[in-house]
Amino acid sequence: AFRDWFDAMAASALEDMLTLTACPDSGDAPLSSATDLAEELSRFWVDSFGNRTRLDYGTGHEVAFATLLLCAAKGGVVARTPE
Numbered sequence: 001a002f003r004d005w006f007d008a009m010a011a012s013a014l015e016d017m018l019t020l021t022a023c024p025d026s027g028d029a030p031l032s033s034a035t036d037l038a039e040e041l042s043r044f045w046v047d048s049f050g051n052r053t054r055l056d057y058g059t060g061h062e063v064a065f066a067t068l069l070l071c072a073a074k075g076g077v078v079a080r081t082p083e
Contacts, residue, residue: 003052006050006052009049010052014038014039016042016045017038017039017045018035018038020041020072021035021037021075021077033075041068041072041075041077044068045068047060047064048061048062048064048065048068
């Protein structure tokens with residue numbers, strides 16, 4: 001079941017990240033920049049769910065997700081607002 005879900009998630013990762021980077025809060029970045037950002041985010045998104053073959057879970061997955069959040073913030077997808 002995990003492998004089937006993983007395949008579906010990985011197949012839609014780029015499209016999902018393109019949708020995310022096209023949100024109104026992502027600023028006035030040119031389309032090529034948004035596409036580059038989406039490609040980068042999709043790699044970290046897929047890696048944050050582990051390895052399809054080994055089915056292992058470790059700190060590398062959390063680091064990939066934290067890096068995804070950092071890249072999203074640096075790319076303007078996640079807005080930082082004062083509390």
